[in-house]
Amino acid sequence: MSDTPHTAPRGRIDWADPALSERLRLRKRRQFWLKALGLGAVGVAALMLFVLIASLVVTGYQAFRQTHATIEVNIDPFQVDPANIRGGNFDDIIETAILAYFPDVEAPGEQREIVRILSDGAEFQLRDRVLDNPELIGERVSITVPLSDPYDLLNKGLIDRTTPEENRRLKDDQIARFDTLAEAGIISQPLNTALITNADSRFPELAGLKGALVGSFYALATCFLLAFPVGIGAAIYLEEFAPKNRLSDLIEININNLAAVPSVVFGLLALAVFIGWFGLPRSAPFVGGMTLALMTLPTIIIATRAALKAVPGSIREAALGVGASRQQVVFQHVLPLAMPGILTGTIIGLAQALGETAPLLLIGMNAFITSAPETPFDSATALPTQIFIWADSPERGFVSRTSAAILVLLTFLVTMNALAIFLRSRFERRW
C-alpha cells in the first residue's frame, strides 16, 4: 500500500489534518449562509406584509368611526302629510332643527352653509324613520345623523386647523360653526355601521359596502354551485375512469394550462359569450359568478385530482374485492376520504375568486348603484370592484374608506383560508 499524503487509509481519519478542518469550516460556513439567507427571505416577506397591513390600518382605521350629530326635530303634521309621507318636507324639518343652534344667523347664504354641516342623507334618514313608524308625525324626536365629509374629517383631525385659511378645505367661519355645535354637546363619533349596512353612495359619510358584500356573496355562491359539481365530476372521471391515452393526456395538460390563463381573458370571454350571445344582463352577480367559475374550475379540478390520488389504492381494491361497483367505490369510499382535500382546494379557489377584479370590470360589475341587489340578477358590485371605484373617487373621505374596504376584503380572505386550514387539519386522514 503506497502511502500518499492526501489519501488517509480507509476507516481511519486524520482529525488533525488541516485540509480536513478547512473543508469542515467551509461546509459549516455554507450552511450558516444558507440559513441566514432563508431567514432573511422570511424576514423580508414578513416586513412587507407588516408594511402593507400597517399602512392600511393607519389610513383605514378612521373610516370605522363616523362623526354624527344628534338633533331634536319636530315632525310637524303640516309639513308631513300622513297620507303621503314620501312627499313630506323633511329637508325643512332638518333645517329648522339645526338652525335652532344658531339663533342669530339670518342671511340665507350662511343658513345654507350651516345646513351643509349635516350630511345630505339626513333628510332621507328622517323620512325612512317616519315611513317605518308613521306615528312619529306630530311628535318631537331626537335623531342622530351623520355629518358631511369635510366636517367629519375636521372632527377626526384630518383637516389641520393650523394650515393657513386659504389652503384649508374648511374656512375659519365654517370651523367656528362646527365648534358651536361641538360645544352644544351634540357631536358624537360612534362606530360607522353605515360602512356595512349601507350600499354605495357618492357621499363618503353615507357610502357602505352592503351592495358589494351581497354582490360578492351572490357571485361566489353562483361560482361555487357551478364550479364545485362540474370540477369534481371532471376530476373523478379523469382520475378514476379515463383511459390513459393521448387524448386524456392532452386534456390534462390543457387543464393545467387553463389554471395559468390571466383572469382578464375569462372576462373577455364572458363579455362575448354570456352577455353578447346569451343576452344575460350586464353588471349582474350571476354573470360574475359564471365568469369566476370558469376561472376557479381548473383550480378545483387539480385540487380534487390530487386529493383523489392521495387515497391509497388498497382502499379501492378492498372495496372492489368485496363486490362494490366502480360507482360505489367512488361515492362510498374514495370521495368521502378525499373530501377534506377537495374542500380545501375549493375554498382556496373561491378565496382567489373573491379577490378577482379584472373579469368583473369587463362585465360591468364596477357600476355605481345606491341599493344592494335583491336577486343574483340585479346589478351589483363586488368587494374588489367597490374598492376600485372608491379608490378613484375625488372626495377625501374615500381615501380612508378605500383602506377600510381593503381591510374588510382581507378579513374575508383570511377567514376563508383559515377555514380551509381548519378543515384540512380536522378531517384529513393519513395513511
Place this chain on the structure above:
Amino acid sequence: MSKMRTTASVFALAALSTGAAHAQVRDHISIVGSSTVFPYTQAVAERFANVTGAPSPVVESTGTGGGMQIFCQGIGEGHPDITGASRGMKASEFELCAENGVEDITQVQIGSDGLSIAISRENDFDWDLSLREIYLALGAQVPVEGEWVDNPHTTWNEINPDLPETEILVLGPPPTSGTRDAFVELAMHAGCEELDFVQDGGFDGDWVEQNCSRMRTDGPFVEAGENDNLIVQRLNSDETAMGIFGYSFLFENSDVLKPVTINGVAPDEDTIASGDYPVSRPLFFYIKNGHRGAIPGLNEFIAEYVSEDSFGPGGYLSERGLVPLPQARREEMRERALNGVSMSAPE
C-alpha cells in the same frame, strides 16, 4: 358518474336559461359613459333614487369611447338608455348607432369641466405657463432652430429662462381617457398653433392634428393611469412633479395642491364658465329616445338631471365641480332634454 355529469350540465343549462329569461325585464335605468361625467351622473342617480324611491339607476364608468360603443349596440332592454361624454359624439359613432337602429338620439350639454395642471403647495415657485410652453414641454416633437425634431427639453428653464431649473415631470391620463383627448385638443393643439415655427411655416389645422397630437414618451410625461387619486398622492410626495386632471380633483385637494395658472388665469368656476381659462371642455349626455316610456322612470330621471337644483348655479352638481351653463343655454338644454329633440348627424 354519468348521473352526476348529467345533473351538472342540466344545472348549468337551467341557470343559463333563467338568466336569459330574467334579462327580458329591466326596471332600472342603465347608464354608461365618460369617467368625467360619471360623478355628476352618480349624484343625479342617487338623488333620483332617494327622492322617488324608484330602483337605483345603474351607472357605469366606461370612458367616452367605450360608452358610445355600448350605447350604439342597439335598441332594447339589454342596451343602456343614456351615455355620458366628455366630447361631442363623433360622426363614426353616430353612424354606428344608426346602423344598429339607434336613430333618435338627444344630445344634452350639462356644463363644462376645466382640466387643471396642479403642483404641490410645497413648491415655492409661482407657476404660470402659456399653452406654447406646455406644448414645448410635453409634445413628442418640437421645433429646435427651425427643425422639427424629437423633444430635447429636460428642464423647464430650457423652454423659458424665467422658469426654474427643475426637471420636467408631468403625470397625466393615458390615451384611453377622455381627459387625455381633451387635453391634447385644448392644450397641445392650441399650444402647437402658437409656435412661431407653425405660424411662419403656414401649416394648417390638419398638419397640427397630425404632428402635434403625440405626447412625448421619453420620460418627462408619465402616463399615470385612470386613477387621479394616485396622481394626487404622487404630487404630494414629489414637489417638483405636476399632474393633469379634472378640476374637481384640484378643488377637493386644494389644501395640498395649487393650480398652475395658464396664461395668468387660474381655474375656478368663473374663469372656466367664461372660457377665460383656456383648458375647459363641454360635458354631454346622450339619450336614446326610443327607450322613453319603455324604461320606467327614464323621463323623471332626465327631468332631475336638467333641473335647476342639479345643473344650475349652486346646484348639487356644481358642488362636485361642474361649471354650469349660462341661463339661456340651460333653458335650451332643458327644453331639448324634456321634449326629446333629435340631434342631427355630427360633422
